[in-house]
Structure formats: C-alpha cells, structure tokens
Amino acid sequence: MPSKSEWEEAYKRLKQGESYGDVAEWLGVSKSGLYERHERHLKGKVEKQKAELQEVVEGKEEMEGEFQDIEERYQKKKEEEEKKLAKSLKEKKEELENIKSRIGELKKKLKDRGLTIEDALNQLKKLGRLEDEVEKLGQRKNLWRRFVERKSAGRKT
Numbered sequence: 686m687p688s689k690s691e692w693e694e695a696y697k698r699l700k701q702g703e704s705y706g707d708v709a710e711w712l713g714v715s716k717s718g719l720y721e722r723h724e725r726h727l728k729g730k731v732e733k734q735k736a737e738l739q740e741v742v743e744g745k746e747e748m749e750g751e752f753q754d755i756e757e758r759y760q761k762k763k764e765e766e767e768k769k770l771a772k773s774l775k776e777k778k779e780e781l782e783n784i785k786s787r788i789g790e791l792k793k794k795l796k797d798r799g800l801t802i803e804d805a806l807n808q809l810k811k812l813g814r815l816e817d818e819v820e821k822l823g824q825r826k827n828l829w830r831r832f833v834e835r836k837s838a839g840r841k842t
Contacts, residue, residue: 687712695719696726 698708709719795805
C-alpha cells in the first residue's frame with residue numbers, strides 16, 4: 686500500500702498529464718483503484734473548497750448585516766442631529782427677530798424724543814457715572830453715620 690506522500694506524488698503526476706495506467710504501474714496499484722482514490726481525493730478537495738466558500742459567504746453576509754446596522758444607526762443619529770440643529774436654529778432666529786424688533790422699538794422711541802443713538806449712548810454713560818456717584822455718596826453717608834454713632838456712644842460712657 687502506497688504512503689500518503691506517494692499518493693500526493695501520484696495526484697501531482699496525474700495533474701501534469703501522465704496516464705492513469707503509467708501512474709498506477711508506478712504506485713503498484715490497479716488502474717481502477719487509482720481512479721477511485723483520485724476521484725475521492727478530488728471530491729474531498731471540492732467539498733473542502735465548498736465549505737471554505739460557504740464560510741466566506743456567511744462571513745460576507747454577516748459583515749453586510751453589521752454594515753447595514755451601522756449605516757442605520759449613523760442615519761438615525763444624523764437625523765437626530767439635524768433635528769436638534771434645526772430646532773436650535775429656529776430658536777436663534779426667533780431670538781434674533783425679537784432683538785431686531787426691540788431695536789426697532791428703541792430706535793422709534795429715540796426718534797420720537799429727537800435723539801440719535803449716539804446721544805442715547807452718551808446719556809447711558811452719564812447715567813452709569815451718576816449711579817456710581819450715588820453709590821459712593823451712600824457709602825460716605827454710612828461711614829459718617831457710623832462715625833457719629835461711635836462718637837455719641839463714646840460721650841455717653
């Protein structure tokens with residue numbers, strides 16, 4: 686009985702084009718025995734390749750499914766982000782419209798009073814300085830009151 690390596694060599698010779706008769710004689714087996722063994726060998730190779738191909742196909746299908754899931758999640762997230770941005774943009778537009786209308790109202794009031802925007806800004810600055818002066822005067826008044834209270838408290842004792 687030939688060894689495994691001898692059978693492999695026989696398959697190789699058959700693949701190279703040698704006749705079954707010559708290879709069978711070289712192996713020391715019958716021509717029909719070589720033919721049957723070679724047929725089993727080829728069928729085994731075909732089955733092995735089919736199994737490998739099936740694994741590849743299943744892997745491909747699995748990857749396509751995963752890709753589909755990823756694509757769906759991406760699309761859903763993209764839509765959510767677009768909704769958020771649209772809502773935010775709408776709010777900002779409304780805010781801008783409110784500011785524009787408020788500016789229009791203020792301009793109308795200034796025009797009714799015969800003032801320019803520059804005059805109004807100057808008056809605001811003056812008001813700010815006046816508020817600071819009022820605060821400082823209040824602080825001085827409190828200091829003076831405490832001083833007077835301490836002085837009068839010192840005389841009573």
